Amino acid sequence: MFGFLGIGIVFVMVFGGYIIAGGKIGIILASLPFEMIMIGGAALGAFVISNDSHSAKQTMKDIGKVFKGPAWKAQDYEDLLVLLFRLIRIARQNPLELEGHIETPGESDIFAEFPRILADxxxxxxxxxxxxxxxxxxxxxxxxxxxxxxxxxxxxxxAEHSSHALQAIADGLPALGIVAAVLGVIKTMASIDQPPEVLGKMIGGALVGTFLGVFLAYGLVGPFSARVAAVVAEDQHFYSLIREVLVANLHKHPPNICVEVGRQNTPHDRRPSFNQLEEALRSGKKEAA
Known part of the structure; x- marks a missing residue:
């Protein structure tokens, strides 16, 4: 939601301010298709050159994170703590039973209770x-x-490759805008015998290239890269929680202490309360029984 809101603000403020100041949007609209072919096409080509097919597909997929946000929600963190608690308890009580769950998690009735985690x-x-x-x-x-x-x-x-790939494109877009602008100037110079009103429109169209390159870099692609990186960092907390709980288990702490270590390392806005987690663990114990 915030991604769409941000894009809307960027477009409204930039083009709205231009129109209110008396700018003629027609010049931009007339030049936009051609400039977009040159700048957008060159950026796409550079992206293809610098990435393999898997990375390119992953980057296109990760752009969705700008609008969807982190994959792991508060309920997922609670479910993860309950899952780890039950696995640790089985490991302490019956190691042979645990082997069946970890060797074929897709067939485990415990993992099956947490489909979002099982799918990752x-x-x-x-x-x-x-x-x-x-x-x-x-x-x-x-x-x-x-x-x-x-x-x-x-x-x-x-996981951060997508954000780096987007940032590389953002860094190159202003220069590609200059390339498009220079081509527009070359076109204008070839028509130097035209009257001033014609030359003015041609020069204005050429400058659209510079504007478009900078606008795309700092108004869209750069912020997309920053948001993807932020979402990746937020999702990484989920895996860090797994590490904290399982290391605590290796230190032979009681299962409830292990998951409390994990709870304390859960991001604040997704952290279940102590009582909430206790209730979830009690429910899990009843189901296991």
Missing amino acids: HEAIDLICDTFRSASMNYDDPHQVEELLDKRMEAQQHH
Whole structure:
């Protein structure tokens, strides 16, 4: 919602101010298709050159984050804490039972209760791989924490590629606008024998290229890049919570203490209250029984 609102404000303020000041929108509209072909086409070509097909598709998909916001909501964090609590409790009471859940999470009745988490391969792999390592006696908390940090750093680096790709385009758009403007000036110079009113429109059309490049860079593409990066950082808290809880488990803390560590590391606006989490854990215990 805020993404659409921001775009609306940018367009209304820029073009509304121009029109109120007495500017003629017709000159911009007449030149816009041609300038957009040159600037937008060159930007698209540069984007294709600098990215492989997978990265390009992922970037197009991640643009939706500008409007959708973070993937993980408050209920997802609560569900994650309940899921981890139940898995830790099974690991302490019956390690053989846990093996069935972590080896085939798609067939696990526990994971099936949390479909949004189950659908996220990174979260599931992070949970199952860490429990599997512990079952193989690779359970030194400090070594596991270091391993998880490196894994999550690599994951975040990959997730941030879309924002970097968009920022690279934003950085290049003003220069591409100048290219379009220079071509417009070349066209104008070829018609230097025309009357001033004709030359004025041609020069104005050429300057639309410079305007469009700067406008797209700082009014749209740059903010899109910043928003995608912010959403990626917010979603990363979900995986950080998994790390905190599972490392606390390796330190042999009681299950309720492990999830309390996770609750304390949940972003404030998505953090369940202590009583809310206790109620969810009690409900989970009754269902498991």
